[in-house]
Amino acid sequence: MIYLDNSSTTKPNHEVLNVYEQTSSRYFGNPSSLHRYGAETEQLLQAAKNQIKRALGLKNYDIVFTSGATEANNVALKGAALSKIKTGKHIIATSIEHPSVTESLEQLTELFGFEVTYLSVNEDGFVSIKDLKDAIRPDTVLVSMMHVNNEVGSVQPIEEAGEVLKQYPNILFHVDYVQGIFKVPLAIENAGIDLCSISGHKFHGLKGTGALFVKEGTRLIPLITGGTQQKGIRAGTEHTAGAVSLAKAINLASDDYHHHLERMVAAKELFMKKLSDSDGVVLNTPQSNSAPHIINFSVPGIKAEVLLHMLEEKDIFVSTTSACSAKEHKPSKVLLQMGKGEQIAGSSIRISLNYSQTSDVTEPFMNALVPGIKKLKKMMR
Secondary structure (H helix, E strand, O other): OEEOEOOOOOOOOHHHHHHHHHHHHHOOOOOOOOOHHHHHHHHHHHHHHHHHHHHHOOOOEEEEEEOOHHHHHHHHHHHHHHHOOOOOOEEEEEOOOOHHHHHHHHHHHHHHOOEEEEEOOOOOOOOOHHHHHHHOOOOEEEEEEEOEOOOOOEEOOHHHHHHHHOOOOOOEEEEEOOOOOOOOOOOHHHOOOOEEEEEHHHOOOOOOOEEEEEEOOOOOOOOEOOOOHHHHOEOOOOOHHHHHHHHHHHHHHHHHHHHHHHHHHHHHHHHHHHHHOOOOOEEOOOOOOEOOOEEEEEOOOOOHHHHHHHHHOOOEEOEOOOOOOHHHOOOOHHHHHOOOOHHHHOOEEEEEOOOOOOHHHHHHHHHHHHHHHHHHHHHHO
16 A cells, blocks of 8 residues: 555654553643642643653743644734734735635635635645735735645745735735645744644644644734633643644654655655656646655646555545535636646645655655556547
8 A cells, every 4th residue: 555645644753653642541630720630631731741842942832732733824814914903904915826725815804804815826726925025015914825735745935925925014924834844944933924824634633632832922813712721822721642643743744854865855856747748747846945744736637635545555545626616616727827738737635754764765656657648548549
């Protein structure tokens, strides 16, 4: 079995699973309780926060534990926009954001009258800093920009955008860091980022664990009320075992990133070369300034689902669009925004690697893909 769908989710690290089980068994007290069991659990939560801050170099941020990046994006965007509603109602985002961002912005537009400017991308999936500057208005209160695109791997100019936005203290800057964390370095502290979303199951943590990094002094209107937990931003009894397991996954991934990145890069480069040399294959991931773990390609004329299941028969597992959109069976919105056209957008396949995989996975993949494409095209004649 060759699993190449790591951008959708990764296999949990056994050490993370052990920490989750041990924490659930031993530290079962409610962190808000005043007795010893509550105090011990609260201390463990704080220790998890401190570990994450050290691992990611976050000195001036608070950590809000969430159920994942989808919740973190919702909390960030809606909480930030509503906190600024008396200042302005204009938001800027890119045209290739994750559905948890675009649908949050649609709700803000429909329910509260916000206006959103979506920055277009070029054929390689990159936004223009000039376009960002031109889009800023006196009533702009929020900018949201994905760090690494989850479908094609293009890395957006977050640091440059942050420098621009430092000139506008009334504008909050949110970054979806889900696909970039432990793949593409980002100096969160220095990039002018106010809000940053991550998800644990993208780096061998557990599903249902994630976090929003909130810069000190940033005000958010809470979406979930009913308690003072997490400084009132997210009411409800904290998921202690989830928070501790997230901290463990971050510490492990931080070590793995430095040890294994070169191997991942080599595997990606070989995939890119082999695919670009294959007849009938269109490579969608940009050759430069793209993440080391994502390779996106299309075979025009063959639907993505057909390609996916053809590879699955060979025990190779890939994805089409993002996992959150895959069941809609629609052409990739990202590729359409890149100007690729309906045929390419409707036949895209995403390969996504993990740290343990090497260039050795390339040969069996290509041995399944190339004859499979020939067979499918022959059947379609």
